[in-house]
Structures are given as C-alpha cells and as structure tokens.
Amino acid sequence: MEEILVYGHRNPDSDAICTSIAYANLRNILKNNERAVAVRIGELNEETKYALEYFGVDNIPYVDNVAGKKIIMIDHNERTQTANGFEEAKVLELIDHHRIANFVTAEPLKARVEPYGCTSTIVCEMYMEKNIVPSKKMAGMMLSAIISDTLLFKSPTCTQNDIKACEYLASIAEVDLNKYGMDMLKAGTNLSKKTLKEILNMDMKIFELAKGRFGIAQINTVNEKEPLEKKEEYLKEISAMIEELKLDGFMFVITNILTNNSVAIVSGEKVDVIEKAFSKSNDSIIELPGVVSRKKQIVPPLTNA
Numbered sequence: 001m002e003e004i005l006v007y008g009h010r011n012p013d014s015d016a017i018c019t020s021i022a023y024a025n026l027r028n029i030l031k032n033n034e035r036a037v038a039v040r041i042g043e044l045n046e047e048t049k050y051a052l053e054y055f056g057v058d059n060i061p062y063v064d065n066v067a068g069k070k071i072i073m074i075d076h077n078e079r080t081q082t083a084n085g086f087e088e089a090k091v092l093e094l095i096d097h098h099r100i101a102n103f104v105t106a107e108p109l110k111a112r113v114e115p116y117g118c119t120s121t122i123v124c125e126m127y128m129e130k131n132i133v134p135s136k137k138m139a140g141m142m143l144s145a146i147i148s149d150t151l152l153f154k155s156p157t158c159t160q161n162d163i164k165a166c167e168y169l170a171s172i173a174e175v176d177l178n179k180y181g182m183d184m185l186k187a188g189t190n191l192s193k194k195t196l197k198e199i200l201n202m203d204m205k206i207f208e209l210a211k212g213r214f215g216i217a218q219i220n221t222v223n224e225k226e227p228l229e230k231k232e233e234y235l236k237e238i239s240a241m242i243e244e245l246k247l248d249g250f251m252f253v254i255t256n257i258l259t260n261n262s263v264a265i266v267s268g269e270k271v272d273v274i275e276k277a278f279s280k281s282n283d284s285i286i287e288l289p290g291v292v293s294r295k296k297q298i299v300p301p302l303t304n305a
Contacts, residue, residue, distance in 0.1 A: 004036045005069050009076035011204050012040055014048045014148035016075045018141035019120040023074060025138050026127055039063040041083045045202050047148060047188025055140035075119040077103040080206040095122055098295060102208055117157040120145035124165040139172035144184060152181040154260055155293045185257050189221045196237045209303055211273045212248030218294050224254045224263050231265055235284060238267045249274055255292050262288040277305035
C-alpha cells in the first residue's frame, strides 16, 4: 500500500502535530488504497505532549528527510520551515492558515488555505463536509490544536469558525472546554527541564523578508520575569543561532497567557528593522502590549517595515 507522509513545520507546535494526526486519519478513512502517516520533523513541546497523553494518542514518528516521498504539508508552506528533501518530494496537498511565501512546486497540487486561527479548524470542516464524525481521540487532537493556536480564543487570529469548531469538538471529546484549555496551555509553560537553546528552538520560525532573514521564536508563560532574568544568557544563545542560521535579526517573544501581553528579546545586525516595526528597544528588550500572535501581530508589521 502506498504511503503518504503528513507533517507540519519544523519546531512543531500543537497545530502542526495534532492536525497532522487528525488529517492523516481522515484521509485514511476516505482513501483505502493509500496509507497516510502522520510524522514530525522536530521535537514535541510540553503542551503537545500533554494533549497526546490526555487523549491516549501515541507519539508520532520523527522523519529527517522526505526526499522521494509523497507528502502533505500541514500548517506551513514556507521553504525555511519545511522538511529536508522537500525539493525531491512530491507535494500532494497543502492545508494551511498562514501567508503564502517562498513556496514552489514542480506539479499542481490540492491546496486549502483559510484565514482561520488554526489549521485544525479547516480539517474539522473537512470532516463535516464528508459527514464523518471524528472519534473522541481525533476530536481531542483538533480541539487541542485550536485552543493552542487561538490561546483559548484570546488571540486576534481567532474567528467564529474556530469557536464553532471548538464547541463541536469539545462535546465529542467529552471535556470542559475552558478547564481543559487552561490546563493544556499551562502545561506548555513548564520549561524547567529545557535548556535555553531548546527553549529558543521550541517554536522558532525563519522568515525571509525584503530586508533579510529573521528568526522569530515564541514561548508562552505565566510569569515573563523568569526568562527575562536570564536575558544575557539568552542573548549569547541567540547570537550563536544568528551565526549558524545566517540570520539578520532575531526576536524571542515571551507571551504571558494570563495578561495577553508580550515582551521580546531582540538581537542581530538589523534590529533597526524590528524597532521600526514596533518600538525602540531598551537594553535589547521591546515591550509588546496586547501582542500574542506571531502570525497576525508580529510578522505583518515586520514585513511592512
């Protein structure tokens, strides 16, 4: 039976992992002559581990290179965020909710892109369109992804489609939406076992913009003072990443999920571009009041700058 790899972006978040699992399941229900396999191209974060364990879903296998494979890309499309060997793979489908950038394929493909808060909302609608009710586990996966990407509906990226999908999925998953959501988000703030380098790479994406290559890492916390106390140590790690990845600028965004405010540690030769997008830095720190979404509140101003 032909095997198709379904995967999300590097340094995967809950959307990248949980949506890949849910969509591979849907595809396997619909296409019996193929076998879709959800895989990952990076390490799981604590939030995603919590969701997988809560709903009894096995960890998905790691793949380093997709050359020669048939693939379905979930929750990303930029070349800097996808798997090694992408150029030698055959892209069958793209399901995403981000901007389209640096994405070229040799052949036509099926694409579904919606301006929703989460890719799982798209996949949930695909289940509905096929009159397929997801299992408790699959509903739990999609629910977890939407909670994560919308910060339990607090993110400006959240749409009515995301809220409707969550309410529908929560009933199937048999959970209290708000309680499960906060428990999962708080689980993601536990970084005590991570090194500074691991924390910076947990959810870091590279964006190729007109003014250069920028890395934007983001973590959620309930106390931003803790990571800020290690600012100088983080700056050393960031400098090494800038050199290794040939970046022109870097933002380490620390988001408080209780106050819905962020603060960023910034570095690189083109910090001036970051400052133009937001405000002047104070000792490598930029305050970002009301900012929680990289996709909607960070990347667009940086792109415009």
